[in-house]
Amino acid sequence: MNKGIYLIIAFLSENINLKTKSKVFPLKKGYYYYCGSAINGLAARIKRHLKKNKEKKHWHIDFLLEKAEIILINPYIVGDNSLEHILADILKEDLVSIKGFGCGDCKCESHLFYSKKLVAKPYLKILFQKHIEKVVEILLDLYRGKETPVEKFKTPWELLVSCIISLRTKDEVTAVSAERLFKEAPTPYHLMKLSPEKIGELIYPAGFYKTKGKNLQKVAEIIVKEYDGKVPDNKEDLLKLPNVGIKTANLVLANGFGHYEVCVDTHVHRISNRLGFIKTKTPEESEKVLKNILPKKYIREYNGLLVKHGQNICKPIRPLCDRCPLTKLCMFYLKNEDSKTKKS
Ligand code: SF4
Ligand SMILES: [Zn+2]
CATH class of the missing domain: 1.10.340.30 (Hypothetical protein; domain 2)
Structure with a gap:
């Protein structure tokens, strides 16, 4: 499965004014947490970040990663990229938002967060809990008023x-x-x-x-x-x-x-x-x-x-995935979709 979101933690060893294509961000020395998504081509996106491709800079994060040292990149396989924004919300609770960074096409305040010291918290585990909550909330909506x-x-x-x-x-x-x-x-x-x-x-x-x-x-x-x-x-x-x-x-x-x-x-x-x-x-x-x-x-x-x-819907033998509102959050569906794409 080649889709999902990811968390990057990178260390910047000095204060800089980061110039990207469209903005300048004054950034302090310290740790930066970034969340992104790739609904197709997750592996390629991560590879690209790791390579620090100096010629092909596109997103704000490409400019930061040229200067900062990546400490960790963690992928999270999922078909629903709204989890990327949920991850941004989780990070915002502990860290300082770099306003306007990486959130051009969403309503988040930022997708980049700063901390002077390394915060070693299991953020993807917290995201996993939110993922389960999202599934439960969709099912609550689907079956509201339909008591057995x-x-x-x-x-x-x-x-x-x-x-x-x-x-x-x-x-x-x-x-x-x-x-x-x-x-x-x-x-x-x-x-x-x-x-x-x-x-x-x-x-x-x-x-x-x-x-x-x-x-x-x-x-x-x-x-x-x-x-x-x-x-x-x-x-x-x-x-x-x-x-x-x-x-x-x-x-x-x-x-x-x-x-x-x-x-x-x-x-x-x-x-x-x-x-x-x-x-x-x-x-x-x-x-x-x-x-x-x-x-x-x-x-x-x-x-x-x-x-x-x-x-x-999710019957034992033939689940009716085409009627299910959980497809983007379901591994079984994502794997099947993947194998269909490979065959075609
Ligand atoms: S998408 Fe997943 S949860 Fe929904 S019916 Fe198919 S297998 Fe079941
Ligand atoms: Zn967002």
Whole structure:
């Protein structure tokens, strides 16, 4: 993939008046941070900067790099060059803007920033967080007002029961079955008193309704007897309940209790890998990595949005990329586009 943005850090060893084609910038001795983009030809652009091509000066940065020593050039592969301006915003928070530098065709104040001392901060890691936020915000817009039938269940108890029912069952069936059950048995106390057969009948036609009937009765009984009728708010205790795996436990903790947990199912695992956020083989592995990289403010929304995206557009076998608003931010799409260009 030959498109993306880049960050340059360069050192200027003396004060200068930098003359470019159109302007003069008085620059002090110190460190300069520049962000640029190349929507095609990223490798060539970086090579060109490294060569300090003295004859072919075009952008302001070419003039600066003739005088300054490059300390680092970091590429960031992405198809959406608006991330370049987001990077400029990130740099602006810590460093001094050199106003009007490298921002002729955007609304940024500058794309060059100064610091007397070297600021060793993981700026591209911060940008990666913003990249994920951008994806989440696009999906929030796309799926606003389009709740799945099971999203009406919000309390820890409703989430726990509906999750147990949902195993190998379509969302529409889960929603109707769970609702029928909650009408008859709204709390663990009520559910505990029903026979497993009756529970099975109430949740029919959910998959494995007989086994789930037994397990739900047991779950209710344990919650009443051992937890005073309240769903436990920690992973260890939740995982001791019959039919409760890590996915259910995380969903209850995240959506029911507001904890920072990610519920990783097949959609979340697949799409996070396609987008290029992670490179993992199993949902379990994905859960660990995602928990470390997802921005906290969206960690709870992440599951619901990716599930909807997986059911509607980013399908397992043939993703409908031509209908997806994430193409420029998605590695899978960029790689495919790349291989198509190479073939043609
Ligand atoms: S561009 Fe294609 S692969 Fe990427 S998220 Fe969208 S549908 Fe999925
Ligand atoms: Zn900009």
